[in-house]
Amino acid sequence: MLISDKQKEANRKNAQHSTGPTTPAGKQAIRFNALTYGLRTRASILPDENAADYSQLWDELEADWQPQTRTERLYLETMVTSQWLLKRVAESEQKIYAYIDFGEIQFKRLAYVAKQRAQLERSFRTAIADMRQSQKERQASQPAQSAQPTEPAPAPAPKPAGPHAPPPEYVMSEGAQAHPVFCAPVTPDTR
Secondary structure, three states, X not given: OOOOHHHHHHHHHHHHHOOOOOOHHHHHXXXXXXXXXXXXXXXXXXXXXXXXXHHHHHHHHHHHHOOOOHHHHHHHHHHHHHHHHHHHHHHXXXXXXXXXXXXXXXXXXXXXXXXXXXXXXXXXHHHHHHHHHHHHHHHHHHHHHHOOOOOOOOOOOOOOOOOOOOOOOOOOOOOHHHOHHHHOOOOOOOO
């Protein structure tokens, strides 16, 4: 979509007016926005929340699901974070009812809280479905691995010399450990 020069100039002028909060009160009001909203917040636990409750939630869900792979641990993290933020959303809803007078502002905030709740519940359900699928696939592959013969397979017969086929575009390495993802440093679990 192309915009005219007049629209570009209007956009430039409007951008000069929207530079974010400038007063101390405005800066104070938005200071926790990055912490509070979304699944990938900078800190899952706010200063007034109990870290022991978060750890207990993590431990209980970990005991229920028993993740075995890095991917399954990420699904577990999504489940824990979703539930933790759902608890925060419920507390926000209580505050809206308690501190905001009945009217349009209360309805708008309750609608926003309902939207957040729906997103977090969907995230939780999706993580559960993904975890189940991952565990199902892992369990299905385990018997196949143990059913392999214990004797080494005979060496393939040497191929006669002749015209060589061009090498494939991509050749997978012998072991997964050579892959850059597996070579990345593993950060210790600090929970």
